[in-house]
Amino acid sequence: MITPHRRPRIAVHKFSSCDGCQLAFLNLGEPLLALAESVDILHFAEAGPVDESADVDIAFIEGSVATSADAARLRGIRERSRHVVTIGACATAGGLQALRNLADSEAWIEGIYARPEDIDLMADSTPIAKTIRVDLELWGCPVNGEQVLGVTQALLAGHLPHVDHAAVCTECKRRQTVCVMVARGTPCLGPVTSTGCGAICPQLQRGCYACYGPAVQANVAALSSYLVDTGMPADEIARRLLFINNQAPPFLDAGREWQARVIQRSGGEETS
Ligand code: SF4
Ligand code: SF4
Structure with missing residues (x-):
């Protein structure tokens, strides 16, 4: 007590x-x-x-x-x-x-x-x-x-604080960080990832690795399509989604879908 x-x-x-x-x-x-x-x-x-x-x-x-x-x-x-x-x-x-x-x-x-x-x-x-x-x-x-x-x-102080789950992209905009995905073609999970880190990786010209979990209204399907257009293979997309926060439902569901596509394309054999 x-x-x-x-x-x-x-x-x-x-x-x-x-x-x-x-x-x-x-x-x-x-x-x-x-x-x-x-x-x-x-x-x-x-x-x-x-x-x-x-x-x-x-x-x-x-x-x-x-x-x-x-x-x-x-x-x-x-x-x-x-x-x-x-x-x-x-x-x-x-x-x-x-x-x-x-x-x-x-x-x-x-x-x-x-x-x-x-x-x-x-x-x-x-x-x-x-x-x-x-x-x-x-x-x-x-x-x-x-x-x-x-x-x-x-x-x-007696109150439950609000934790911001806007996308990392909003943090890049606030800090006037040049978008690595648009300017350099570097894959970045910032559009579907919650802020909290201060957009450290984009500031260092690296793509976001989704350390802070899914952002609110994360549109993982749209980002995945964009990554396909940049030439990223399906197994790489699956690996990026099933990484640090692999059990977070938006990443888990999309990552499993991409894994299934890889298995289907390889004729049913799991490639790893
Ligand atoms: S660098 Fe990544 S997080 Fe920053 S604006 Fe571009 S896509 Fe969004
Ligand atoms: S692996 Fe776990 S304990 Fe270690 S830094 Fe990441 S979240 Fe924290």
Whole structure:
């Protein structure tokens, strides 16, 4: 039970992940130190404090659910937390490790581990919201530390913040970044991807890799047709869609369609 009239409490929990989202939070540096002056950070293994069973006001969760032990731990966290916020593609959409959901994961396990019988995995790698109720989802690979900080401040002030899911293209326009797809013919998933990163890749003359998940009203079919017109092969389109956020429904559905076309064209043989 959370008692009133005390400093707010925060925890940052890790599930199946690479720790990159915790690092993004940690790399905030001085703003994080300033936050630590007004809250108690009770669990954040990457930063030092470890008390996983603490009652908290905000529990940030990095990583996806991969084992039944993960699911049980997660339910306990939900019971002890006023707000649960997922941070990053792994926690919000299953992450890169959910690529095994699309493959013969048992064959992968047998190919990788010396003692596959010791590996106790659930059938799929799933986002946190498939196991517990989540109050807010922050996308990204990694998540944007500034966005995590802003959400923390808003929740501590008593309101659930709005997270912008307009397309990355809107961010390019705001920053007056020249469009890499129009000007250089570089494939870019920005038209169907949610902003949040600040359009970092287009600013560096690279196409967007869809780290921040689907934008609102993402028209994946229209973008895919455009990519075909630029000469991108079907298997490459499928790979781009089934990447960091491969379990996000607009990317999963379109990516599977493109995979099916590849299989059909190869006479029914899966090409990888
Ligand atoms: S979302 Fe990306 S950076 Fe964050 S934990 Fe997962 S793989 Fe790492
Ligand atoms: S570079 Fe990509 S994200 Fe930016 S405007 Fe062009 S298509 Fe959109």
